[in-house]
Amino acid sequence: MSTWSEAGPRTVEQHAAAVAALLPPTGIETVPLAEASGRVLAEDLTAGVALPPFDNSAMDGYAVRAAELAGASEDAPREFPVAADVPAGRTDVPALEPGTVARIMTGAPVPEGADAIVPVERTDAGTERVRIGAAPEPGAFVRRAGEDTTAGAVLLTAGTVLGAPQIGLASAVGRPVLPVRRRPHVLVLSTGSELVAPGDPLEPGQIYESNGTMLAVAVREAGATAEQLSFVPDDVERFRAVLADRVSDGVDLVITSGGVSAGAYEVVKDAMTGHGVEFGKVAMQPGGPQGCGRLELGGATVAVATLPGNPVSALVSFEVFVRPALRAAMGHPAPGRPVVTARLAGELASPAGKRQFRRGVLDAATGTVGEIGSTGSHLIAALARADCLIDLSAETTSVADGQPVAVWLLEA
Amino acid sequence: MSTWSEAGPRTVEQHAAAVAALLPPTGIETVPLAEASGRVLAEDLTAGVALPPFDNSAMDGYAVRAAELAGASEDAPREFPVAADVPAGRTDVPALEPGTVARIMTGAPVPEGADAIVPVERTDAGTERVRIGAAPEPGAFVRRAGEDTTAGAVLLTAGTVLGAPQIGLASAVGRPVLPVRRRPHVLVLSTGSELVAPGDPLEPGQIYESNGTMLAVAVREAGATAEQLSFVPDDVERFRAVLADRVSDGVDLVITSGGVSAGAYEVVKDAMTGHGVEFGKVAMQPGGPQGCGRLELGGATVAVATLPGNPVSALVSFEVFVRPALRAAMGHPAPGRPVVTARLAGELASPAGKRQFRRGVLDAATGTVGEIGSTGSHLIAALARADCLIDLSAETTSVADGQPVAVWLLEA
Structure with a gap:
């Protein structure tokens, strides 16, 4: 098998596939609804209850037996005793005796025996007795149990990106938590002894660090978590030591920027070549020099994508190779940019x-x-x-x- | 002045303007770059340094005096002593003596006296002496100081939404923090004694709470912060007491859902009418019954928007009235949905x-x-x-x- 550098430049698609292959789907974790925004549902959401859970009133008004109002009108109202008062949330609603009506509020359970709601505007709004000037059809203004969904129905399929309406729905069917794909954890390193932290004084020949901060933000905007490591000088042994120190089972990917072109002092390349990471060219501009692989560090390995050091090259490379791979690992149905x-x-x-x-x-x-x-x-x-x-x-x-x-x- | 209910239904635009008027622009706060993602820049960002800050090499190669290579070619290379080695970050670069060249890496400062870079590929890559088979134009592969931006230039204007590239740029010009509009803080209440927390058992007549969780998520997705208050029973005095307890100078807006339609037991309406909040109809579906104003609670006031209780009405109302107002208060240049x-x-x-x-x-x-x-x-x-x-x-x-x-x- 020829190496990447012998085989010549990869296409963008080839390298994108190589980076994506380093990031298998993340595992499933369960999060409270308030933390589910932006996450990808990992299992189908089924309805624990029907929605609505019970027949309820769509209006403030009176629960009636429709047949008892046949022929009633504004000019020929009928009068009934108000046998009950049913606010929303009442759990001990009595059945409706024939010849009576119940005052009822929006969302309140329709009493057994009642089959229609007359809006309060069509009545004299009485509380002891009420005059009703309408002849409702059976079922009028009754929201039927299960009209929105039946219990057990699949409401959202695995792979759905969760936002306010989806989270509201989960809450409405009684789910306090949801299974979602875990966010990948990314270690972001920028290398270069010319780098100075923003806010510190700049000597001639030095520049302010920007790639690490920019890429860490980009990782978080992609939905993953990022840890930014402070500058690593261009020293291979120290670079490997820092990595070995920080890499653990909790790191899904290491991103580096810089140190991969053809010159001397290429710390990333020097520290990783022969240890599971391949370097070569991708037929693209900007961002030609790339590398990726599973870096061997002692007994462990960790996925690595090495991005070029120029800020535009670094961000474009992130957009083209890393962001889609991270989002695909999280189960996102549309991992790429629109x-x-x-x-x-x-x-x-x-x-x-x-x-x-x-x-x-x-x-x-x-x-x-x-x-x-x-x-x-x-x-x-x-x-x-x-x-x-x-x-x-x-x-x-x-x-x-x-x-x-x-x-x-x-x-x- | 006639009241809202006397004047008849508001248009969507009228009510949107009324809600927006409750949320003036938030103040400015300074945040570290890592926390600036998604925020709106509150002041123009000017460059503290030029970018690049100094002339530097675009290639790994050799810094030369172009005139000394006039006529050189692959077939007629010239040989020079390598007088210096200039990695990126070297702060004590000596001037280039005539008749010598300096080995230089990408991003390293171009020595005084040198006016062009020859890529290493056009040389024999010598470290003591080097043979160069190219005649560069003056300026070749030199990135000039200030080529990207000059010091003092306006890089981003107030109102820019900050993401990875903008934050990277701020870092590159040495800014460790950025001034951004403060996120509004929103108290989300849902009212109704029929509401049960997801995960708890459901009695007949009860439903699971969903509006509060859904709206709190929607508030956060809009870029504001949300605090969700546990269910408030349909009891006016207790409702006012809970609000008075929680409302402080730190709350920019209270959102309620439910309790504003025409029936009895309309706790939100009963608790706020006559205390600075007006209720009425908006000529829209869903979401006709609305209210807003500055609620008086003891000596203080707090902005309130009351949304209808049906979940679809609540979310549509949030989208149409509240979300644009929150985003406008944060200075967002495009507060509405696309x-x-x-x-x-x-x-x-x-x-x-x-x-x-x-x-x-x-x-x-x-x-x-x-x-x-x-x-x-x-x-x-x-x-x-x-x-x-x-x-x-x-x-x-x-x-x-x-x-x-x-x-x-x-x-x-």
């Missing part, structure tokens, strides 16, 4: 044989997209003003003004 | 004079939307399978198959 087609405003040239991801701003009103900044992978200011990536296939060498392009939507 | 136009699959009838929000499922591929469930405001199972609201204007009485309708996208 992709739309827009017409290009302006022209773009792209190198043959490399898939390019340019930073763009989409004008949804006109369906057009324009490039922001240029191809430089160090241009993070432009990246921060982009709201999409323009995806140019490896076969594309130029796109004329007004031509359709694929656009990945990056919501903030 | 609205698209789709063609209706099937037919819909809608009452004249009432704006209807039907639950829908959008097929983005074909640009069509179909109703799910029906108009019953107790049908939460259908709500939980919807991914959008179909917005039918008050003037609409019917929509034919294939006609365009406005659709509010509800992302989970």
Whole structure:
């Protein structure tokens, strides 16, 4: 079997598959409803009770026997004794004796024997006796038990992303907790002895760390959990020691940025080559130099994806390879970014044989997209003003003004 | 001035404006970068340093004086002593003496005197002396200081929603914290003595609480913070006491659900009428009975929005009135849901004079939307399978198959 570097550059699809293969589906955990937002349901949700659980009133009014009001009208009302008062929540509702009615509130159980509700507006609203000027059809304003769902029915299927309505539904059928896929835990490292923490003074030759913070935020926005490790100097032994220290069964993935190109002092590459992680090129721009594998550290292994060090390369690589893999591991039904087609405003040239991801701003009103900044992978200011990536296939060498392009939507 | 109930139903726009007026812009707080995701930037972000902060190498290779390589080629290489080794992060880089080159890594500062970088691939990669087979243009592979941004430039304007790229940019220019709008704090109450906590046994006539949990999740999904109060029985004095107990300067809004329709036992209405909160009808379905105002509780007041008790009515009301107001208070540039136009699959009838929000499922591929469930405001199972609201204007009485309708996208 030839190695990656011998075999030549991978396509984007090949490397995406290699990274995804490192992240099998996470296990199932049970969380309280209040913590289920954004999570993916791991098992079908079945109704523990019917909804509504019992016949109940859709209006404030009077529970009646419809037959006893046949022929009644505003001009010819009928009068009944009010035999009971049924607020919502009353659990000891007496059956309705013939010739009587019960005052009833919205949501309250319909008494046995009653088969229709007359809204209070069609009555004189009496509390001892009431005059009713309407002849309801049987079933009028009665919400039948099981009308929304029957007990035992499948309400939501495994793989559903949970939000307020789904969580409300689970609560309505009596579920205080839900089974969801566990969030993957990601260790984010950025390497480089040139890196200084924001807020500290900058010496000539140094830059502020940004990849670690940016990638940790991106991991959390993808729905996973992130732990950011403080800067690791470009020292292979120390790098391996820090990793071995921190990696445990609870880490699903290690992401690094930087240290993987062709030069000397490539700490990530030097620390991982020959230990389960392969490095090579992917036919894309930005983000050509990539690596991934299961790093052997003593007896354990941990999944690793090594991203390039330029901030634009790092974030684009995260979007293309890591984010979909993390979301797929969580069972997300749509792990990728939404992709739309827009017409290009302006022209773009792209190198043959490399898939390019340019930073763009989409004008949804006109369906057009324009490039922001240029191809430089160090241009993070432009990246921060982009709201999409323009995806140019490896076969594309130029796109004329007004031509359709694929656009990945990056919501903030 | 006539009261709301005397003046007749409000339009959706009128009530939305009334609720929004209760929530002025929140104050500014400073948060660490790792906590800024999803927040709205409260002040322009200016660059504390230029990016890049110094001229640096775009490649691993050699820093040279371009003029000294004029005419060099693969067939006619030139040889130079390697006078220095410049890894990224080196802060004491010596100036380049004429007739020498410096080995340099990506991101490392270009030595004074050097004006171009030759990639290592165009050399024999020597460390003492190096043979270079290329004649670079001046400036080749040099990233100029300030190329991405100059110091003092405005990088992001107030009102920008912060995500990974924006937070990465702030870090890159040395900002460890960012000023953002404070999240509003919302107290969520659901009222009703028929309500039982999920997981507890259900007596006949009782239902499981779902609105409080659903609305608290919806508040958090909108970016605010929520505190859910345990069930308040339908008892006015106790209701006011619980509110007075919990409301403090830290609460921006109280949301209730239920207790506002025309019947007896309307605890929310009874507890708030005459104390700063007005109740009335909004010309919409579901969600006709609404109320809002500044509730007087002893000497203090607190903003209140009272939502109807049916779960579908409660969530639609939240979407239409509360969510946009909360997001506007946080400075969000697009407080409403994204609205698209789709063609209706099937037919819909809608009452004249009432704006209807039907639950829908959008097929983005074909640009069509179909109703799910029906108009019953107790049908939460259908709500939980919807991914959008179909917005039918008050003037609409019917929509034919294939006609365009406005659709509010509800992302989970």
